[in-house]
Amino acid sequence: MTGEKKPDVPGKPGTGEPTLAEPTTPRGPLPPDPAQGRPDTRTPTGAETGAPPTAYGQQGAFLTTAQGARLRDTDHSLKAGPRGPILLQDHHFREKITHFDHERIPERVVHARGAGAHGVFTSYGSAANLTCAGFLREKGKETEVFVRFSTVLGSRGSADTVRDTRGFATKFYTDEGTFDLVGNNMPVFFIQDAIKFPDIVHAAKWHPDREIPQAQSAHDTFWDFVSLHTEAQHHTMWNMSDRGIPRSFRTMEGFGVHTFRLVDDAGGTVLVKFHWKPKLGVHSLVWEEAQLASGVDPDFHRRDLYDSIEAGAYPEWELGLQVFPDTPEETFAGIDLLDPTKVVPEELAPVQPVGKLVLNRAPTNFHAEVEQVAFHLGNLVPGIDVTNDPLLQGRLFSYLDTQLTRLAGPNFPQIPINRPHAPVNDMLRDGFHQHAVHSGVAPYKPNSLDGGNPFPTGENAFLDVPVTVTEAPKVRDLPVSFKDHFSQVRLFWLSMSPVEREHIIRAYTFELSKCYHQEIRERQLLCLANIDPVLCERVAAGLGLPAPEPAIPLADVTPSPALSQIGRQWPADGRIIGIVVDETGGDDAVAGIRETIAGAGLVPLIIAPRGGKVGGLTVHRTFATARSIEYDALLLAAAPPPAADVAPARGSSRTADVDPRVNMLVDECWRHAKAIGGWGAGAELLRRSGLADTPGVVTQESATGVLAAVQQLMAEHRVWERFPATVA
Numbered sequence: 001m002t003g004e005k006k007p008d009v010p011g012k013p014g015t016g017e018p019t020l021a022e023p024t025t026p027r028g029p030l031p032p033d034p035a036q037g038r039p040d041t042r043t044p045t046g047a048e049t050g051a052p053p054t055a056y057g058q059q060g061a062f063l064t065t066a067q068g069a070r071l072r073d074t075d076h077s078l079k080a081g082p083r084g085p086i087l088l089q090d091h092h093f094r095e096k097i098t099h100f101d102h103e104r105i106p107e108r109v110v111h112a113r114g115a116g117a118h119g120v121f122t123s124y125g126s127a128a129n130l131t132c133a134g135f136l137r138e139k140g141k142e143t144e145v146f147v148r149f150s151t152v153l154g155s156r157g158s159a160d161t162v163r164d165t166r167g168f169a170t171k172f173y174t175d176e177g178t179f180d181l182v183g184n185n186m187p188v189f190f191i192q193d194a195i196k197f198p199d200i201v202h203a204a205k206w207h208p209d210r211e212i213p214q215a216q217s218a219h220d221t222f223w224d225f226v227s228l229h230t231e232a233q234h235h236t237m238w239n240m241s242d243r244g245i246p247r248s249f250r251t252m253e254g255f256g257v258h259t260f261r262l263v264d265d266a267g268g269t270v271l272v273k274f275h276w277k278p279k280l281g282v283h284s285l286v287w288e289e290a291q292l293a294s295g296v297d298p299d300f301h302r303r304d305l306y307d308s309i310e311a312g313a314y315p316e317w318e319l320g321l322q323v324f325p326d327t328p329e330e331t332f333a334g335i336d337l338l339d340p341t342k343v344v345p346e347e348l349a350p351v352q353p354v355g356k357l358v359l360n361r362a363p364t365n366f367h368a369e370v371e372q373v374a375f376h377l378g379n380l381v382p383g384i385d386v387t388n389d390p391l392l393q394g395r396l397f398s399y400l401d402t403q404l405t406r407l408a409g410p411n412f413p414q415i416p417i418n419r420p421h422a423p424v425n426d427m428l429r430d431g432f433h434q435h436a437v438h439s440g441v442a443p444y445k446p447n448s449l450d451g452g453n454p455f456p457t458g459e460n461a462f463l464d465v466p467v468t469v470t471e472a473p474k475v476r477d478l479p480v481s482f483k484d485h486f487s488q489v490r491l492f493w494l495s496m497s498p499v500e501r502e503h504i505i506r507a508y509t510f511e512l513s514k515c516y517h518q519e520i521r522e523r524q525l526l527c528l529a530n531i532d533p534v535l536c537e538r539v540a541a542g543l544g545l546p547a548p549e550p551a552i553p554l555a556d557v558t559p560s561p562a563l564s565q566i567g568r569q570w571p572a573d574g575r576i577i578g579i580v581v582d583e584t585g586g587d588d589a590v591a592g593i594r595e596t597i598a599g600a601g602l603v604p605l606i607i608a609p610r611g612g613k614v615g616g617l618t619v620h621r622t623f624a625t626a627r628s629i630e631y632d633a634l635l636l637a638a639a640p641p642p643a644a645d646v647a648p649a650r651g652s653s654r655t656a657d658v659d660p661r662v663n664m665l666v667d668e669c670w671r672h673a674k675a676i677g678g679w680g681a682g683a684e685l686l687r688r689s690g691l692a693d694t695p696g697v698v699t700q701e702s703a704t705g706v707l708a709a710v711q712q713l714m715a716e717h718r719v720w721e722r723f724p725a726t727v728a
């Protein structure tokens with residue numbers, strides 16, 4: 001089933017159509033998709049018994065019961081006469097309803113809302129001198145992967161664009177067993193010891209009495225906890241920064257957070273931190289977009305992931321390593337590598353690329369794959385080992401434990417998405433939902449009855465690195481170095497550009513304004529005072545409170561420009577350009593522009609007064625649905641007049657002859673710092689609205705000239721000059 005080509009549908013690159021398969025593109029029914037045959041429910045053990053695969057899966061054209069008996073009717077329950085009561089004897093009714101009643105499984109206690117995709121990881125071979133893990137060591141080696149992205153706080157049905165940390169969990173199905181890299185889009189965590197995980201999660205999730213707010217940290221219990229528990233301040237500032245509202249999953253960085261240990265062929269070790277670097281660069285929403293998307297399209301990130309895969313604009317990341325010598329102190333440049341609230345600036349330890357991840361296949365069935373996938377930090381392969389980071393150590397227990405309830409028993413590794421691609425020969429037996437038909441009589445060691453099978457081996461086997469554990473008393477404590485809670489928050493703050501700082505100030509102000517308890521706001525201001533006086537004063541001013549003095553000296557830190565998202569150029573692949581046309585479909589240039597955009601690997605969407613076709617062009621969005629959030633740039637090929645059934649324009653009388661929804665779209669795109677271009681009547685509209693002479697607005701007579709200038713602007717993601725820089 002893997003890698004099978006989907007039938008060609010309109011909307012593929014090179015067809016002249018937009019690269020997204022638009023639902024408005026008229027087309028006949030698709031031919032049967034070979035990937036949607038029977039679900040593959042074989043287990044590796046089942047296949048090994050030599051039984052035909054069909055013995056294990058669903059098949060055939062006819063509807064049957066779960067036991068394979070063909071059915072005549074599934075629309076009517078068996079009744080005592082057409083007007084009579086349903087008979088208890090109706091076995092099909094009872095099977096159908098009972099199964100339905102049990103369709104849902106418990107959602108994850110955290111990271112409940114997610115989306116996943118299949119892909120391939122290709123090793124560059126550059127880590128060959130660091131690890132014996134085959135999937136990293138061998139140049140060109142391809143390994144199948146499944147990745148699940150998630151928000152942390154919200155329930156399964158919550159909105160995608162809330163301010164939150166994002167999960168970035170990757171399952172590598174390597175030849176040597178499954179390796180799970182269960183990371184986040186932020187490199188630090190709220191707590192330093194796993195025993196506090198229930199505390200931070202109880203504080204950050206909804207209030208227990210009313211179960212509000214959903215998927216938000218803007219409430220009293222969250223700020224109560226983080227202001228009292230100052231080791232959370234670093235992660236909190238990452239959440240308040242633009243990293244808390246990613247533009248899409250494919251523009252997020254990923255981090256393993258903890259320090260891991262790599263082992264080479266000779267048993268030599270190094271300490272490493274894992275990084276995922278997105279090909280399209282790190283790119284975030286602006287706050288107003290995030291709020292709009294929560295209403296206009298709560299599935300914004302999920303949709304973007306699947307649309308981009310469908311369009312062939314496959315999301316890509318490079319896996320990189322920060323490498324540190326494995327010394328007894330486990331520090332680097334004075335930074336404790338076991339403290340998960342600290343980063344090592346990339347300027348001190350550059351991220352070395354070791355491979356490439358491409359996501360190229362959406363799930364076939366969301367429940368079977370995205371809901372049932374089970375990640376676990378203990379899924380390690382030879383060549384990768386853990387360290388004593390006390391957060392990591394606790395996670396090693398939690399993941400396996402949580403799956404026992406969530407996936408109802410100990411046999412969840414046999415669920416198709418969780419099955420290793422390496423041969424399995426364990427001595428684990430029985431339990432709920434046992435799919436394997438194990439042969440043999442001696443699942444114990446030592447045995448003579450099964451010929452001593454299976455045999456432990458030293459060949460290519462997992463190695464627990466024999467690190468020396470210092471002779472120390474048994475204590476409930478942490479190292480002294482973990483007590484520095486503020487210096488790296490200041491480092492992060494000072495590494496931001498002015499516009500990013502402005503966003504951080506606004507995020508703190510918004511969130512704290514949502515708290516009911518004055519003492520919580522005041523306590524958080526005390527924390528901000530220890531980070532930076534400007535930050536503290538600005539947030540205090542927004543809250544109408546006095547700014548307190550710092551309780552500790554401000555840390556003397558060197559900023560790390562690599563932490564900022566702004567100031568670099570990125571490829572524009574797969575990004576979306578909206579083109580506004582009128583009832584005529586705009587001028588002749590539109591069709592050509594659309595093809596140029598699609599040919600360059602971007603997605604052109606025609607925005608018109610109504611659906612269907614205008615002037616021979618397929619309409620993808622109408623004025624009724626088009627909002628700025630969807631577009632990375634906007635082109636105006638016309639200045640459409642107001643539709644008869646739309647309320648008259650308000651605001652500028654200079655553009656009152658233009659459809660107010662177009663005026664709103666242009667205003668929104670401008671406010672959200674998107675590149676805007678226009679030619680002909682479109683350019684005239686921009687001039688009349690007073691935007692033509694502002695940064696990032698292109699007006700020219702030639703449509704191709706406009707497009708070229710807009711594409712250039714898109715390389716920086718946004719027209720940052722439009723945001724007033726009030727923080728130096």
Ligand code: HDE
Nearest residue numbers: 108110111148167168169183184189194197257398399402
């Ligand atoms: Fe998790 N975390 N976590 N976490 N975590 C879970 O496992 C936990 C932490 C992360 O898409 C749970 O299967 C503890 C850090 C991701 O399925 C649970 C601690 C990081 C996902 C759990 C942490 C993560 C989870 C809930 C503190 C980034 C979603 C459901 C010691 C490095 C995986 C599940 C998916 C999920 C426990 C902290 C990332 C309860 C105890 C740090 C991406 O086991």
